[in-house]
Amino acid sequence: MNLIDVQNLHFSYPEGIELLKGIDLAFDHRSTAIIGQNGAGKTTFVKLLKGLLKPVSGDILINGVNTKEISVAKLAAHIGLVFQNPGDQIFKSSVYDEVIFGPHNIGIPEDEADESTKKALIEVGLENKVNDNPYDLSFSERKLISIASILAMNTQIVLLDEPTIAQDDYGKQLIQGLVRKLEGEGRLVISILHDMDFVAETFTRTLVFQNGKVTMDNDTKSVFSQTEAVRRAYLEPPHVTQLGNRLGYTETYLTAEQFVKDSLRKREEFKQ
Amino acid sequence: MxxxxxxxxxxxxxxxxxxxxxxxxxxxxxxxxxxxxxxxxxxxxxxxxxxxxxxxxxxxxxxxxxxxxxxxxxxxxxxxxxxxxxxxxxxxxxxxxxxxxxxxxxxxxxxxxxxxxxxxxxxxxxxxRPSDIVETLQRKGLSHRMGYVINSIFQIIPQMVSSMKTISDAQRSRGMETEGNLFVRVKAFLPLIGPVVISSLVGTRERAMALEARAFSADAKRTYFHEEMKYxxxxxxxxxxxxxxxxxxxxxxx
Amino acid sequence: MSKVVVNNLKYRYPLTENLAINGLTFEIEQGELIGIIGRNGAGKSTLCAALTGLVPHFFKGAYGGSVHIDGINVKESKLSYISREVGIVFQNPFTQMTGAKETVKEELAFGLENLGVPKLEMLRRIEDALNLLEIDHLRDKNPLELSGGQMQRVAIASILVMHPGLLVLDEPTSQLDPQGTAEVFRAIKKLSNQGMTIIMVEHKIEEIAEYADRVMFLDNGKIVAFDTPTNVFSMNHLEEHGLRPPVFTRVCKGLGIRDLSGLYPVTLSEAVNEVQKFNESD
Structure with a gap:
């Protein structure tokens, strides 16, 4: 069974223009990036998955359960969402209390909640700041707290809204490690992103949103191999992909390592 | 908005x-x-x-x-x-x-x-227009700080309402029950206050810096973009x- | 005389133990575009605040050394006076809007009203800034209803109308989508071409490599390197300071493509040329 099924999804606010215009998607455990211009409907889509908004028509099934038939609070045990701005969710005066808030709410027993909270804080590298006040930490650290507070709930599905904003290379590598680890555990990560290099290096599948529709849906490499279509969605291919394109390579590259490896191999072949 | x-x-x-x-x-x-x-x-x-x-x-x-x-x-x-x-x-x-x-x-x-x-x-x-009222008062001697505060209230209240909504969404997202009887609603409302106040304070601090960058506290004699309303x-x-x-x-x- | 002269600048925020900036000394010439890079906590934003006088006038704390902009000592001058010499643009376009103006052109006028600029001069400067940042079509829109990229360009314009000699940008594109980012970079490039001195903090390293004349690489409140992008990104051990060089440089390092003095390509077009030569050589 798919983790998420989206069937003929339409959405608009009352008296507003239609923001999502008929989306059909199925999600298995492959990590998935959602890219597209601001206003393309990405955040609206993620809020619908999370049950914060309900479809105007069509259905969303999370593990077979229709989001229309379950409260957001109950759904929270199955699907977590990290908001774009950590200020929107942090309200406890210690990092630990903030992170354990979710596990408590969904009824995880105390010792188990404590364990998963500590584990989540280690995973985001904040194990030394357990008792700090979140507002004494930097913006990028608060963002990591908000990620930990979702990880600690051990949901099968994790949604991220622009997790890499304000992160430096260290933070990005950390988040990349988390996405891969969750994917390895068979858990689904769906993330909205503007950083194409990060998408290329991290995600298995990529969706392009444009004007309330999904215009591209494929494994990440195939999506970025269609340079023209990507540009039509007002996006730029990753830098290393552009390098390959400019050199006239037919292969689509997503990482520097792969580019180097291939180039060296080809050179060896050429020499022989 | x-x-x-x-x-x-x-x-x-x-x-x-x-x-x-x-x-x-x-x-x-x-x-x-x-x-x-x-x-x-x-x-x-x-x-x-x-x-x-x-x-x-x-x-x-x-x-x-x-x-x-x-x-x-x-x-x-x-x-x-x-x-x-x-x-x-x-x-x-x-x-x-x-x-x-x-x-x-x-x-x-x-x-x-x-x-x-x-x-x-x-x-x-x-x-x-509210800003015309404020500008008239400023020309009659109201301090421009006060004038700014009055003008910004018209924008900041809708902004706080929408940030309340986002924060409430964030709490529900982590399994907090917000739907139900009055007691549940009141209980759900309390944790909202902290983030709303803090996020508006953080926003206020950033805005205060941005205002300083635009000579907000300059003691020059001010001029006005709008002509004084002449009837x-x-x-x-x-x-x-x-x-x-x-x-x-x-x-x-x- | 240099546009910016910083001498042994040290600063510690109130209630903290470590120096956020620890002994910076450097000079910047008129018309340069400087990229400031480094990991979070390296002191980048603090340096921006020190260049614009927010440190020590807005943020108190322990301050040592000096910052001179066009010969003006920042520590000795009032913020409202410094704001005529140095403009700053922050990350979040939303909090940079006054929130008290209903149209873009009124938003741009805000700083000029504060400075007491006469009406005619005000109109002229607003027209220039609207054109320069390509936001003329937005002049009657409510600034709070614009897209991120548009709002950030309004933020830049509302600083530019004050005719600062130096523009400081603290991660101006970090909250924008790719299109918004491209719009803002295009505007910055244009300003730089017109001779504006610009200092920009930015994580998007490929863009820094493309646009900056010189790169200041900070770590732990100190300067690791302050040189051309080529020289800085060709250094070894960048990763130890938490920095990944541009992907083009990483590719060339992997392939061993460097010139006689050991320097690597840092931009897309340089990398294209050099990889092409590499492929054709034997």
């Missing part, structure tokens, strides 16, 4: 009148019915205000304002006409409750004054209004 000011942006001769003249209009049109003590004069003032609302194209906007105040008016009538002791002439009865004629007369006077005040104020509120007939209109006031005072004294 939704706007909390009631201003209706249209073109009309009422919109053209400057804020100070409108203030004089408010004062005179509230004072005259009170000075005269006559219900007829009060009704006349209300009629004029209604005509001005129509000319300004804001009559429709008046309906919800008046509708809201109907509740107040109704309770005035009931209290004044039925529950004030010392009246004798029963006008009509509803079951055991008697409505007295003197009370009704008194109530009608209060209602007319109330409606008069409501209408003259609403005309000004509906036809004057061509401001002097004759003001004179007529004040004459009306004087006439009503004289008429009352004689």
């Amino acid at each position: 939704q706007n909390i000011s009631l201003y209706v942006n249209k073109k009309s001769f009422v919109h053209d009148v400057d804020f100070l003249t409108k203030l004089i209009y408010i004062f005179v049109f509230i004072a005259i019915p009170i000075i005269s003590g006559s219900v007829i004069i009060g009704l006349l003032a209300i009629l004029i205000s209604l005509i001005l609302h129509t000319c300004a194209g804001v009559l429709k906007k008046l309906i919800p304002i008046v509708a809201l105040s109907l509740f107040v008016l109704l309770s005035v009538i009931i209290v004044q006409a039925a529950f004030i002791p010392g009246y004798h002439i029963v006008f009509f009865s509803l079951g055991p409750v008697h409505f007295y004629q003197e009370g009704l007369i008194h109530a009608s006077l209060i209602i007319v004054r109330f409606l008069d005040i409501l209408l003259v104020s609403s005309l000004t509120v509906l036809t004057t 061509r007939y401001k002097t004759p209109v003001r004179i007529i209004l004040l004459l009306l006031l004087v006439v009503s005072i004289i008429w009352r004294v004689l």
Whole structure:
């Protein structure tokens, strides 16, 4: 069974223009990036998955359960969402209390909640700041707290809204490690992103949103191999992909390592 | 973003009148019915205000304002006409409750004054841009810090409402029950306060820096992007209004 | 005389133990575009605050050394005076809007009203800024209803109208989508071409490599390197300071493509040329 099924999804606010215009998607455990211009409907889509908004028509099934038939609070045990701005969710005066808030709410027993909270804080590298006040930490650290507070709930599905904003290379590598680890555990990560290099290096599948529709849906490499279509969605291919394109390579590259490896191999072949 | 000011942006001769003249209009049109003590004069003032609302194209906007105040008016009538002791002439009865004629007369006077005040104020509120009001006051000596605060309130309140919504979504997202009986709702409301206050404080600090970067605390003599609102007939209109006031005072004294 | 002269600048925020900036000394010339890079906590934003006088006038704390902009000592001058010499643009376009103006052109006028600039001069400067940042079509829009990229360009314009000699940008594109980012970079490039001195903090390293004349690489409140992008990104051990060089440089390092003095390509077009030569050589 798919983790998420989206069937003929339409959405608009009352008296507003239609923001999502008929989306059909199925999600298995492959990590998935959602890219597209601001206003393309990405955040609206993620809020619908999370049950914060309900479809105007069509259905969303999370593990077979229709989001229309379950409260957001109950759904929270199955699907977590990290908001774009950590200020929107942090309200406890210690990092630990903030992170354990979710596990408590969904009824995880105390010792188990404590364990998963500590584990989540280690995973985001904040194990030394357990008792700090979140507002004494930097913006990028608060963002990591908000990620930990979702990880600690051990949901099968994790949604991220622009997790890499304000992160430096260290933070990005950390988040990349988390996405891969969750994917390895068979858990689904769906993330909205503007950083194409990060998408290329991290995600298995990529969706392009444009004007309330999904215009591209494929494994990440195939999506970025269609340079023209990507540009039509007002996006730029990753830098290393552009390098390959400019050199006239037919292969689509997503990482520097792969580019180097291939180039060296080809050179060896050429020499022989 | 939704706007909390009631201003209706249209073109009309009422919109053209400057804020100070409108203030004089408010004062005179509230004072005259009170000075005269006559219900007829009060009704006349209300009629004029209604005509001005129509000319300004804001009559429709008046309906919800008046509708809201109907509740107040109704309770005035009931209290004044039925529950004030010392009246004798029963006008009509509803079951055991008697409505007295003197009370009704008194109530009608209060209602007319109330409606008069409501209408003259609403005309000004509906036809004057809030920032024009603030700018007029600034030119008359209001500090520009205060002016900024007043102007920004119109934008910041809708902003806080939308950030409340986001924060509430974030809490629900982590399994907090917000739907249900009153107790559940109140319990869900409390954790919202912290993030709303903190995020607006953080925002305020960033904004304070951005304002400083734009010479907010400069002590130069300020200039204005908008020309001072010039109303061509401001002097004759003001004179007529004040004459009306004087006439009503004289008429009352004689 | 240099546009910016910083001498042994040290600063510690109130209630903290470590120096956020620890002994910076450097000079910047008129017309340069400087990229400031480094990991979070390296002191980048603090340096921006020190260049614009927010440190020590807005943020108190312990301050040592000096910052001179056009000969003006920042510590000795009032913020409102410094704001004529140095403009700053922050990350979040939303909090940079005054929140008290209803149209873009009024928003741009805000700083000029504060400075007491005469009406005619005000109009002229606003027209220039609207054109320069390609936001002329937005002039009557409510600034709070614009897209991120548009709002950020309004933020830049509202600083530019004040005619600062130096523009400081603290991660101006970090909250924008790719299109918004491209719009803002195009505007910055244009300003730089017109001779504006610009200092920009930015994590988007490929863009820094493309646009900056010189790169200041900070770590732990100190300067690791302050040189051309080529020289800085060709250094060894960048990763130890938490920095990944541009992907083009990483590719070339992997392939061993460097010139005689040991320097690597840092931009897309340089990398294209050099990889092409590499492929054709034997």
